[in-house]
Every structure is written in C-alpha cells, then in structure tokens.
Amino acid sequence: MPTEPTASDDKIRCDACPVMCYIKPGAAGACDRYANHDGRLVRVDPHIVLERTVSHGGRLVPFQATGDWDGKIVHEPSIFVTAIGAGTTYPDYKPAPFIVSSEIDGVDMVTVVTEGIFSYCGVKVKIDTDRYLGPETATVRAEGEAIGHVTTSEYGSQMLSLGGVHHLTGGSKKEGRVTCDALVDLSNCKPVELTIDGGATVVVQAGYPPIVNGIAEERMRVGCGSATIGMFAKQWHGKVDEVVVVDDHITGVLSEHQAGKLLDIADTGIKMKGRRSTPGRYFQVAEPGTGWGGTRISDPLSVLGPFDAKKARPGMTMLMVSTTGEHAAYYELDEALRPVEKQMPADLKLSVERIQENCEPALCTVLFMGGAGGSLRAGVTDNPVRLTRSVKEALTRVTSGGAPVYVWPGGGITFMVDVTRLPAGAFGYVPTPALVAPIEFTLRLSDYAALGGHMDHVRPLASLKDNETLQIHSQPLAPGQRA
Amino acid sequence: MKRAPQIAYLADGRRLHLQDGPIDLIVEARGGEANVRAAYDAAARRFDGLLDELCKELPLLRQAADPAHCPLQGNIARRMHQAVAPFAADCFITPMAAVAGAVAEEILGAMVKSARLDRAYVNNGGDIALHLATGEHFTVGLAERPDAPGLMRTMVIGSDDPTRGVATSGRHGRSFSLGIADAVTVLARTASQADAAATIIANAVDLPGHPAIVRCPAHDLQPDSDLGARLVTRDVGRLSGSEIEDALEAGADHARKLLAAGLIEGAVLRLQGEMIVVGTKGIGLQGSRAPLHGTAAESPLHV
Numbered sequence: 001m002p003t004e005p006t007a008s009d010d011k012i013r014c015d016a017c018p019v020m021c022y023i024k025p026g027a028a029g030a031c032d033r034y035a036n037h038d039g040r041l042v043r044v045d046p047h048i049v050l051e052r053t054v055s056h057g058g059r060l061v062p063f064q065a066t067g068d069w070d071g072k073i074v075h076e077p078s079i080f081v082t083a084i085g086a087g088t089t090y091p092d093y094k095p096a097p098f099i100v101s102s103e104i105d106g107v108d109m110v111t112v113v114t115e116g117i118f119s120y121c122g123v124k125v126k127i128d129t130d131r132y133l134g135p136e137t138a139t140v141r142a143e144g145e146a147i148g149h150v151t152t153s154e155y156g157s158q159m160l161s162l163g164g165v166h167h168l169t170g171g172s173k174k175e176g177r178v179t180c181d182a183l184v185d186l187s188n189c190k191p192v193e194l195t196i197d198g199g200a201t202v203v204v205q206a207g208y209p210p211i212v213n214g215i216a217e218e219r220m221r222v223g224c225g226s227a228t229i230g231m232f233a234k235q236w237h238g239k240v241d242e243v244v245v246v247d248d249h250i251t252g253v254l255s256e257h258q259a260g261k262l263l264d265i266a267d268t269g270i271k272m273k274g275r276r277s278t279p280g281r282y283f284q285v286a287e288p289g290t291g292w293g294g295t296r297i298s299d300p301l302s303v304l305g306p307f308d309a310k311k312a313r314p315g316m317t318m319l320m321v322s323t324t325g326e327h328a329a330y331y332e333l334d335e336a337l338r339p340v341e342k343q344m345p346a347d348l349k350l351s352v353e354r355i356q357e358n359c360e361p362a363l364c365t366v367l368f369m370g371g372a373g374g375s376l377r378a379g380v381t382d383n384p385v386r387l388t389r390s391v392k393e394a395l396t397r398v399t400s401g402g403a404p405v406y407v408w409p410g411g412g413i414t415f416m417v418d419v420t421r422l423p424a425g426a427f428g429y430v431p432t433p434a435l436v437a438p439i440e441f442t443l444r445l446s447d448y449a450a451l452g453g454h455m456d457h458v459r460p461l462a463s464l465k466d467n468e469t470l471q472i473h474s475q476p477l478a479p480g481q482r483a
Numbered sequence: 484m485k486r487a488p489q490i491a492y493l494a495d496g497r498r499l500h501l502q503d504g505p506i507d508l509i510v511e512a513r514g515g516e517a518n519v520r521a522a523y524d525a526a527a528r529r530f531d532g533l534l535d536e537l538c539k540e541l542p543l544l545r546q547a548a549d550p551a552h553c554p555l556q557g558n559i560a561r562r563m564h565q566a567v568a569p570f571a572a573d574c575f576i577t578p579m580a581a582v583a584g585a586v587a588e589e590i591l592g593a594m595v596k597s598a599r600l601d602r603a604y605v606n607n608g609g610d611i612a613l614h615l616a617t618g619e620h621f622t623v624g625l626a627e628r629p630d631a632p633g634l635m636r637t638m639v640i641g642s643d644d645p646t647r648g649v650a651t652s653g654r655h656g657r658s659f660s661l662g663i664a665d666a667v668t669v670l671a672r673t674a675s676q677a678d679a680a681a682t683i684i685a686n687a688v689d690l691p692g693h694p695a696i697v698r699c700p701a702h703d704l705q706p707d708s709d710l711g712a713r714l715v716t717r718d719v720g721r722l723s724g725s726e727i728e729d730a731l732e733a734g735a736d737h738a739r740k741l742l743a744a745g746l747i748e749g750a751v752l753r754l755q756g757e758m759i760v761v762g763t764k765g766i767g768l769q770g771s772r773a774p775l776h777g778t779a780a781e782s783p784l785h786v
Binding site for chain 2: 018023030
C-alpha cells in the first residue's frame with residue numbers, strides 16, 4: 001500500500017511503486033490502479049472491478065469522468081462465435097467475412113458470421129409507466145430532431161417506435177445522424193433523452209427504469225384501483241369489512257365494486273370523495289402527486305367523507321392501500337364511526353405484500369428490429385432466397401451477437417432482438433447513416449451446401465494453421481488485450 | 484513496508500498472473516507438468532525486483548533515444564533501446580515505446596532458459612512474447628473493439644514463421660498515441676520490436692490538422708509523460724469514408740516500409756471500423772488492402 005502521497009500543486013505523487021507517477025486530479029497513474037481523487041490517492045483496480053461487474057451482468061461504466069479509459073475487458077470470452085466486429089463485405093457480394101465451421105455434437109455446424117449494415121432498422125421501446133408521455137402518433141425527438149413517434153400503448157406501458165428508413169435516410173442529414181446516434185446508443189444500452197411533442201421528456205435506457213420529467217419510476221402498479229379490487233377481492237373476503245384502493249386514476253371500493261357484490265359483501269356506509277364512475281370506481285379522489293397511489297395525499301382518510309350512520313357500525317374494519325402496496329393502513333370505526341388506525345392483522349399484511357409482489361419493477365426495454373435482405377444474404381449463399389426459406393423452415397438458426405432473435409413471419413428476414421442480451425458495444429454505425437448489427441446464421445453443413453453456400457470459403461475451426469487469411473475464433477489468446 | 488509483486492494463478496489454474504506497479508503479465512506455458520512448474524518458478528523469480536531495476540534508469544528511458552549509442556545498463560533497458568533505435572534517427576521516440584514488449588521478452592527468456600517447453604507466451608497488456616517449439620503454433624486473437632468482448636479475429640503463428648512478438652498500439656490504450664488509429668497490431672521477430680513498431684505505425688495513422696481530432700499536450704494529462712508537450716490524441720470525431728482511408732493509408736505506407744526493411748512481419752491497422760492488412764504471413768495479402776472489408780460508402784445502403 002502507498003504511504004501518504006506528497007502533494008505538489010494539484011497533482012500528487014504516488015509512491016505505490018518505484019515508477020512514482022505524478023498524477024493529476026481525476027486521472028490515474030501509469031498502472032491504472034491508483035488515481036488522484038480530489039487530491040487523495042485512491043486505489044481503483046479497474047481489472048478486478050470490471051471483471052466482477054461483467055460476471056454479474058452489470059453495465060460497464062468508465063471510472064474516469066473524462067471517459068478516456070479504454071474499458072479493456074479482463075474476463076473469459078464467450079464460447080459462441082458472434083459476428084460483432086466481424087466486418088462486412090457490403091455492398092459487394094463477396095462471401096461473408098468469416099464462414100466458420102466447427103463440430104458441435106458430432107454435427108458439422110456452420111456459422112456464417114457477418115455484420116449487417118441495416119438502413120431498414122429501428123428500435124421499439126417499451127416504457128413501463130402510467131405517467132402521460134404524450135399523445136399517440138406524437139413525434140419523438142432527440143436533440144430536437146424527429147427520430148420516431150409514440151405508438152399504441154400496451155398494458156401498463158407506453159410504446160415508442162424509433163428510427164426506420166424514413167428518419168435514417170429520408171430527412172435532413174442532421175436528422176439521419178441524430179437518429180442513427182440515438183439508435184446506436186439505445187441498442188448499446190446507453191441512456192438517451194427523448195422529448196415528445198405535447199408530452200414529456202423521458203430518459204430511456206434499456207434495462208433501467210424510465211426517468212419521466214426528471215423523476216425515476218420505480219414500480220409498475222399492479223393495476224388501477226378498480227383492477228386491484230378485482231384481483232384481490234377473494235383474498236380480502238371475510239378478513240376485513242371494507243377495502244379502499246387509492247389510485248390517481250380509478251380508486252376502488254370493495255363493498256360497492258362488482259367484485260364485492262359477487263361475494264355478497266355488505267354495504268359499509270363508506271362515503272368517497274371524487275367523481276363516481278361506476279359502482280365502486282371513483283375518478284379524481286385527489287390531485288395527482290407522489291403520495292398514495294399517484295395522488296398527492298399522505299393521509300388516506302382525506303379521500304373519505306363521514307360514514308353513513310344508517311349502514312356503518314362501531315368496530316367495522318377497513319384496509320386502505322395504494323396500487324403498488326407501498327402505502328397501506330388499517331382502521332377500525334370507533335363509537336362515533338370515526339376510523340381509528342390500528343395495527344394491521346397479519347393476514348391483511350400478507351395481502352398488501354402480495355400486491356407489492358405483483359408489481360413488477362418499472363423498466364425500459366429496447367428491441368432492435370432490422371431486416372436482413374438483399375446483399376447480406378448473398379454474402380451467405382449464392383442463392384439468397386434459399387437462405388430466407390431455410391430460416392423460415394427453422395433449418396437455419398438466426399442469432400444476433402449470440403442472442404436469440406424473433407424472426408417476424410412473412411417475407412424477408414426481419415428479426416427482433418432484446419438489446420440487453422447482446423455483449424456491450426455490439427452495435428455500430430456507418431456514416432450512410434445506417435446501423436451495423438451482428439447477425440449469425442447457423443445451420444448444418446449439408447444444409448448449407450444444399451442452399452448454395454460458399455463451400456469453398458468454409459474453414460474448419462480445427463485447420464486454421466496453414467490458412468493465410470484472417471479467421472474468426474471463439475477464444476482470444478489471453479485476456480487483457482490492449483487496443 | 485516492502486512492496487511485493489502479485490504472483491498468482493488465474494482462476495483457471497493454468498495461467499500465471501504477475502503484477503507489479505504498471506506491469507501486468509499473463510503467462511502460460513505448455514510442455515509437461517514439471518517443465519511448466521520450472522518455467523513458472525523462473526518467471527516469478529525473474530519478476531521479483533524487475534520493476535525496481537527498470538525504474539533505476541527511468542529518467543534516461545524517458546529521453547529520446549540516440550540512434551547510434553546506448554547509454555543504458557540493464558538488460559531490459561538495453562533491449563528497449565535496441566528496439567527503438569532503428570526509428571530514432573527519423574522521429575522522436577524514447578525507449579519507453581518498447582517497455583511492455585521488452586518486459587514480456589525478458590520473462591519469456593527466463594522461462595525458456597530453465598525448462599523445455601512446447602510453447603509459451605507472456606502477454607503484457609496486449610504486447611506478447613511467444614515461444615514455439617518445432618511444429619507448434621499459436622492462434623492469436625485480435626480484439627476488434629476493446630469494449631466488445633467475446634469476438635476476436637485470429638492469426639495463426641507457426642514455428643516456421645519468424646514472428647515471436649505481437650504488439651498492439653492505438654489511442655484507446657494505456658499509453659498515449661500521437662495518431663488516431665483505434666488499433667494497430669504488429670507482428671515482429673521480437674515483442675520489443677513489435678511494441679516499438681506498433682507505436683510508430685499507430686502514430687502515422689493520422690489526419691494532421693483535421694478539426695474533428697482533439698489533441699492535448701501529453702504532460703497536461705500525465706505530468707511525467709515521456710512525450711512532454713507533444714500533442715496526443717484525446718478524441719476523434721466522425722470521419723468520412725475517404726478520410727478514414729487516407730489516415731489508414733498513411734499508416735499502411737509506413738508499415739510497408741518497415742516490412743520491406745525487415746523490421747516487422749506484418750501489421751493490421753484499424754480505424755472506425757475500417758481495416759488494412761499489411762504483410763504476408765498469417766494475416767493477408769502483401770501490401771494491398773485486405774479483401775475483407777469494403778469501404779463504408781457514402782451512398783444509401785439497402786441490405
């Protein structure tokens with residue numbers, strides 16, 4: 001360990017080893033292991049930290065704010081041969097850069113490795129939030145440029161459709177460049193700030209919660225207040241007289257709700273504020289906010305009026321809970337029919353935990369979608385349509401950077417892949433602008449020959465020695481390659 | 484408290500990891516258990532004190548090399564000088580340009596001297612010294628991008644090839660580069676020669692005066708850098724296809740001269756997704772653009 005560093009101006013002298021580097025604030029020494037953090041010598045050990053991060057599936061973040069650390073990977077390589085960085089021969093029709101055969105399970109398998117240039121591509125973004133992001137078909141912008149639009153929402157999620165050939169090549173040069181940047185960043189799991197015309201600003205990053213107008217979303221609600229009543233009515237039946245699920249959109253009341261009626265739950269004389277929509281469903285019980293169930297209230301009793309003395313009776317029990325289960329309280333009516341908070345019985349606590357358990361963490365997910373058409377297929381076979389047919393017949397497996405893909409039925413090879421399943425930095429671009437994404441076709445050697453494959457370019461993995469061209473290989477010589 | 488180098492097996496139990504200060508080596512030997520053991524012992528023994536030995540001459544190692552005269556004493560220091568001397572007449576270069584390769588070579592030398600090995604390598608952060616007994620070969624992976632694990636190009640180096648050193652240099656590495664190459668990988672007879680040549684070729688991949696290239700004096704970043712006030716590359720913006728080609732060609736031109744002079748056996752130059760291969764053995768066609776990669780055309784592409 002180093003002894004106390006000697007300060008001189010703003011730099012410090014590291015004496016961890018005889019190199020005795022002078023290190024400026026925010027920089028690391030020659031070893032990349034010791035750094036100057038606000039005038040203090042700190043150990044950073046990027047190798048070990050990085051290795052651990054990678055093995056836990058974490059994201060790689062440069063440890064220096066200046067971003068000039070090369071992010072070298074010190075870990076065992078994956079075994080699968082992927083196309084990332086394989087290069088592409090586009091736009092000519094030469095055989096794909098690497099056609100590698102290796103023996104898998106006694107079957108001579110062929111992996112055609114290529115890096116496709118996709119000008120027909122985009123990303124579909126699913127944002128788990130109930131917050132209003134903007135109207136359907138509204139333009140989505142990055143750096144002020146139109147890069148896509150809001151499309152139809154899905155349950156508990158808002159959907160964006162970004163990129164596509166129109167924004168990549170159909171608009172101004174800047175529009176194409178900004179679209180390409182946003183797609184590459186989103187596909188490489190980096191955060192991108194998007195603004196929606198007439199709506200919100202949202203920071204989207206695959207695998208992370210959305211940040212809507214500066215506030216990070218934590219959980220998806222289990223459903224609206226009314227849906228929550230429907231989901232849990234049976235579990236509450238017999239354990240409590242009344243349940244109110246507080247929700248900014250639709251607050252649910254068990255005794256009045258259809259679900260409660262079906263269970264013959266008796267009236268409780270409860271009186272809700274807000275506007276009644278249908279029995280047991282109330283709009284606008286409170287202003288929206290960050291309190292209970294997306295409202296601004298901190299005391300749930302504020303959404304109730306006095307109980308009806310004709311129906312309510314002392315000792316009646318009531319559970320109030322939010323749509324995420326993050327807030328909950330238990331009450332009993334006193335002699336004056338006023339709710340008094342009491343300790344929640346264990347079985348009700350369990351039902352609240354069940355609500356929490358059923359709320360999934362709010363995430364942004366990004367699917368890359370691209371069409372592998374014309375000449376990319378020609379790099380694989382001299383009869384391109386046979387490759388398409390082979391994919392359709394499931395004889396050829398398509399992967400992207402080793403990750404499974406969904407191949408959309410119909411013409412061409414249009415595939416979708418969850419970008420978080422690809423290794424870091426898997427996507428690139430060319431100045432066209434278009435995205436460069438890895439795509440691999442794996443099939444039996446005999447099937448490859450049958451579909452007109454470039455048999456003379458197939459290289460068995462085992463016989464690379466005398467080959468004078470570059471080969472692709474699953475295993476580097478050793479970790480710690482320096483670029 | 485005495486600083487001790489870190490000497491340990493990696494998790495696979497096969498490879499040895501040696502680390503001291505900025506030196507970080509991955510070592511692997513094959514050739515029977517007793518031989519491997521003896522080789523690893525020799526590597527560890529040689530490693531102990533190696534950094535101190537180098538640092539004794541550090542001020543001199545950080546000065547521009549004299550092409551004709553070597554004032555250095557230590558074995559490794561002299562090897563560093565020898566590797567950079569052929570370039571010293573034409574440009575500024577210090578023996579530090581070959582430090583990683585020279586250290587790898589030294590450790591490998593100690594191993595080979597004390598055991599009969601089929602093959603062995605010492606990888607010093609990407610600068611690699613190789614040993615190959617007759618009939619053996621190594622497959623060396625090339626990282627396309629440092630941030631994309633799992634994918635490599637490979638080159639096969641056989642015992643008949645003269646290559647025993649591989650080194651990579653570029654602007655993403657730990658050392659600064661005067662050029663803009665993402666990576667230049669060089670094959671040469673020794674690791675120290677490969678190291679020095681990779682530095683020189685990577686420096687030559689450049690577009691002087693281009694507005695998209697951000698440069699900054701080396702000593703502003705690392706006060707004691709051997710490059711002093713020389714401008715090192717900090718960032719490279721988007722370049723057009725023809726600019727990439729021009730920059731790569733400048734480096735390739737240099738590489739071809741070194742190849743003709745017998746200083747290197749081959750080189751792979753990369754910049755923004757484009758690549759040029761120079762050399763005959765193992766890595767492609769001599770002096771021509773490899774047929775592996777088309778130029779990223781500026782016309783709309785429809786895949």
